[in-house]
Amino acid sequence: MANAKTPVEILTEEEAAAELAFLAAEIARNDELYHGQDAPEISDADYDALKRRNEEIEARFPALVRDDSPSRRVGSAPLPTFAPITHSRPMLSLDNTFSDEDVRDFVASVYRFLGRLPDDSIAFTAEPKIDGLSMSIRYENGRLVSAATRGDGTTGENVTANVLTIDEIPSRLPAGAPAVVEVRGEVYMAKSDFLALNEKMAAEGKQTYVNPRNTAAGSLRQLDASVTASRKLRFFAYAWGEMSEMPADTQFGMIGVLKGWGFPVNPMTQRLSRVEEIIAHYREIGLARPDLDYDIDGVVYKVDELALQERLGFRSRSPRWATAHKFPAEQAFTTVEKIDIQVGRTGALTPVARLTPVTVGGVVVTNATLHNADYIEGIGNSGERIREEGHDIRIGDTVIVQRAGDVIPQVLDVVMEKRPAGSVSYEFPKTCPVCESHAVRERNEKTGRLDSVTRCTGGFVCRAQAVEHLKHFVSRNAFDIEGLGSKQIDFFFEAEDASLAIRTAPDIFTLEKRQAASLTRLENIDGFGKVSVRKLYDAIDARRSIALNRFIYALGIRHVGETNAKLLARAYGTYAAFEEAMKASAPLSGEAWSELNSIDGIGEVVARAMVEFYKEPRNLDVIGRLLEEVTPQAAEAIVASSSPVAGKTVVFTGSLEKMTRDEAKAMAERLGAKVAGSVSKKTDLVVAGPGAGSKLDKAREFSVEVIDEDGWFELIKGS
Ligand SMILES: NC(=O)c1ccc[n+]([C@@H]2O[C@H](COP(=O)([O-])OP(=O)(O)OC[C@H]3O[C@@H](n4cnc5c(N)ncnc54)[C@H](O)[C@@H]3O)[C@@H](O)[C@H]2O)c1
Numbered sequence: 147m148a149n150a151k152t153p154v155e156i157l158t159e160e161e162a163a164a165e166l167a168f169l170a171a172e173i174a175r176n177d178e179l180y181h182g183q184d185a186p187e188i189s190d191a192d193y194d195a196l197k198r199r200n201e202e203i204e205a206r207f208p209a210l211v212r213d214d215s216p217s218r219r220v221g222s223a224p225l226p227t228f229a230p231i232t233h234s235r236p237m238l239s240l241d242n243t244f245s246d247e248d249v250r251d252f253v254a255s256v257y258r259f260l261g262r263l264p265d266d267s268i269a270f271t272a273e274p275k276i277d278g279l280s281m282s283i284r285y286e287n288g289r290l291v292s293a294a295t296r297g298d299g300t301t302g303e304n305v306t307a308n309v310l311t312i313d314e315i316p317s318r319l320p321a322g323a324p325a326v327v328e329v330r331g332e333v334y335m336a337k338s339d340f341l342a343l344n345e346k347m348a349a350e351g352k353q354t355y356v357n358p359r360n361t362a363a364g365s366l367r368q369l370d371a372s373v374t375a376s377r378k379l380r381f382f383a384y385a386w387g388e389m390s391e392m393p394a395d396t397q398f399g400m401i402g403v404l405k406g407w408g409f410p411v412n413p414m415t416q417r418l419s420r421v422e423e424i425i426a427h428y429r430e431i432g433l434a435r436p437d438l439d440y441d442i443d444g445v446v447y448k449v450d451e452l453a454l455q456e457r458l459g460f461r462s463r464s465p466r467w468a469t470a471h472k473f474p475a476e477q478a479f480t481t482v483e484k485i486d487i488q489v490g491r492t493g494a495l496t497p498v499a500r501l502t503p504v505t506v507g508g509v510v511v512t513n514a515t516l517h518n519a520d521y522i523e524g525i526g527n528s529g530e531r532i533r534e535e536g537h538d539i540r541i542g543d544t545v546i547v548q549r550a551g552d553v554i555p556q557v558l559d560v561v562m563e564k565r566p567a568g569s570v571s572y573e574f575p576k577t578c579p580v581c582e583s584h585a586v587r588e589r590n591e592k593t594g595r596l597d598s599v600t601r602c603t604g605g606f607v608c609r610a611q612a613v614e615h616l617k618h619f620v621s622r623n624a625f626d627i628e629g630l631g632s633k634q635i636d637f638f639f640e641a642e643d644a645s646l647a648i649r650t651a652p653d654i655f656t657l658e659k660r661q662a663a664s665l666t667r668l669e670n671i672d673g674f675g676k677v678s679v680r681k682l683y684d685a686i687d688a689r690r691s692i693a694l695n696r697f698i699y700a701l702g703i704r705h706v707g708e709t710n711a712k713l714l715a716r717a718y719g720t721y722a723a724f725e726e727a728m729k730a731s732a733p734l735s736g737e738a739w740s741e742l743n744s745i746d747g748i749g750e751v752v753a754r755a756m757v758e759f760y761k762e763p764r765n766l767d768v769i770g771r772l773l774e775e776v777t778p779q780a781a782e783a784i785v786a787s788s789s790p791v792a793g794k795t796v797v798f799t800g801s802l803e804k805m806t807r808d809e810a811k812a813m814a815e816r817l818g819a820k821v822a823g824s825v826s827k828k829t830d831l832v833v834a835g836p837g838a839g840s841k842l843d844k845a846r847e848f849s850v851e852v853i854d855e856d857g858w859f860e861l862i863k864g865s
């Protein structure tokens with residue numbers, strides 16, 4: 147029996163008929179999923195391949211073309227949930243071209259049809275093909291009266307209420323517009339709005355959407371128009387239906403008219419006449435594509451002169467005067483050759499799929515991130531199933547990879563039919579591949595779910611973590627040592643010679659001393675020279691004194707980023723006080739612990755991470771050696787000593803009416819006060835607005851002075 151791989155040239159008539167029947171049903175099914183449900187099951191490239199196969203077979207066996215052939219149909223039937231609208235003029239599809247050769251053929255066919263010679267110049271417009279859903283919007287006497295989806299090209303769905311919520315679509319036309327106007331174009335969702343929507347869905351623990359096009363279509367076809375209104379849809383006008391009067395006689399002229407009426411039109415639309423110019427514009431739009439805030443899947447060429455369009459006319463499902471030049475698919479099939487594990491600074495184990503190289507949208511892809519163990523198993527961040535039916539990813543699997551712009555390639559799905567017999571599910575390592583320490587997944591105390599990240603417990607023992615730690619230590623917001631970047635760290639870390647090796651941060655500061663006593667000279671090594679070595683030593687020496695917050699940040703404690711490091715430096719003032727407090731917090735109770743937790747901005751997760759860090763003797767050893775070389779400066783005392791709140795610990799609570807919480811905090815800190823998030827024995831003053839609750843009770847318990855906002859302004863008056 148023939149299959150989709152059998153060359154069309156050798157199909158028997160019987161086989162061809164059977165395959166055409168199969169394709170008609172399969173394409174109709176996918177049309178319904180895509181256009182009807184906004185939930186396609188296969189990629190656009192796969193869908194286009196089915197369509198092409200159908201066309202090729204029909205071209206060889208014209209007598210077998212079926213009445214229900216996909217080459218004669220547009221879209222899918224309108225959903226019965228919406229009232230039907232019969233289009234005054236059909237809304238058709240476009241013929242596709244995939245190569246420069248196809249484009250030349252298209253242009254030649256236009257010349258041929260019109261009986262023109264190649265040196266008669268026929269103008270074409272070239273404009274991006276927006277990946278949204280097409281809409282026909284009817285105006286009578288300047289007022290929007292109805293809006294319809296394309297449906298099956300003849301009958302669409304009445305979505306007037308939904309379309310009225312789209313800001314970019316005018317509900318009235320300016321005076322002077324013809325009595326009947328039908329504007330056609332594409333409703334779409336901006337990529338940025340799509341990402342924001344998905345972020346919101348994820349934050350609410352809801353299922354996220356797959357892509358902007360399906361989301362736009364789904365958002366528009368809502369029975370409740372207020373849902374549509376909340377979705378920020380946009381519009382590009384590029385065509386028209388019934389017009390009681392034509393305001394222009396070219397495609398390009400009509401676009402100008404639509405623009406004048408207040409419709410957004412695409413700024414990359416151009417009028418060109420030579421094929422080479424058309425192809426050059428296609429490349430230009432292709433290059434701009436990753437940076438556009440909306441998805442496009444090709445460039446549409448249309449004969450510019452409307453009189454010529456009329457002469458060229460239509461085929462059953464598309465105009466003869468236009469074609470869509472598609473971009474190469476940004477998805478492709480390849481196989482997973484193996485799965486490697488990378489180890490980061492905090493010990494996170496990240497799986498990476500090594501792929502058989504494949505070109506995706508013009509770029510060769512060899513790797514794809516697999517994020518974590520759950521992702522490989524087919525489980526998303528909130529426990530939901532990802533990929534179709536939660537397919538897991540296995541070594542040897544054929545997968546669909548996708549590249550969108552500069553984003554790291556993703557594995558979109560697994561082709562289950564091609565899974566090798568006897569394949570086994572991937573077993574995530576239980577030990578670190580670099581140091582062989584145990585790798586664990588912590589349990590989130592709040593949700594009870596396992597953390598998605600698997601971590602190496604090796605800490606300083608782990609070479610991978612050690613080298614990433616060093617890179618963090620010298621990074622821009624930490625020690626920022628000029629001439630000591632990621633590349634140099636790799637070199638020094640791997641160096642065998644003891645006078646060159648940098649394995650932990652203190653080694654950076656003993657390098658010059660060790661070198662002075664050694665015969666292996668850094669300046670003789672490729673990539674270094676006398677001058678650059680001297681510069682490096684100077685840069686290192688320049689950091690022997692460093693701001694406390696940078697020092698704390700450089701330690702690379704989990705969850706302690708720049709902001710937290712600043713808060714800690716400010717709260718403790720000196721490194722000695724900071725370290726002492728962290729050690730004293732070890733029991734996770736007592737005064738030091740509650741003081742740590744009362745620092746505004748420092749949450750319990752951060753506090754715990756610091757306590758853990760300071761419990762580890764190896765960390766203390768490294769810090770001890772580091773402090774022999776480096777002096778963290780005491781955090782600048784910002785205390786305006788004359789102010790009545792200088793040196794005091796203040797807590798703001800309740801709803802403040804005369805200042806925002808941030809303002810209050812900044813004001814207090816400027817006056818030398820320390821602002822805490824909760825009331826403890828150490829609190830000197832509580833400023834309470836209306837609705838202050840438990841903090842007020844605490845204040846009474848510790849007999850802390852409580853004042854209201856007015857009292858606060860009275861107190862600091864003049865300072
Ligand atoms: N994955 C699937 O299962 C599946 C199923 C059906 C269709 N599809 C995809 O949908 C598309 C086919 O649908 P189609 O029949 O709408 O054909 P089409 O996308 O090839 O072209 C026609 C449509 O392009 C749109 N368009 C965007 N910008 C335009 C412009 N500047 N000028 C004119 N038209 C413009 C219009 O909405 C028009 O109806 C293909 O991309 C196909 O891959 C995918």
Ligand SMILES: [Zn+2]
Nearest residue numbers: 578581602608
């Ligand atoms: Zn390790």
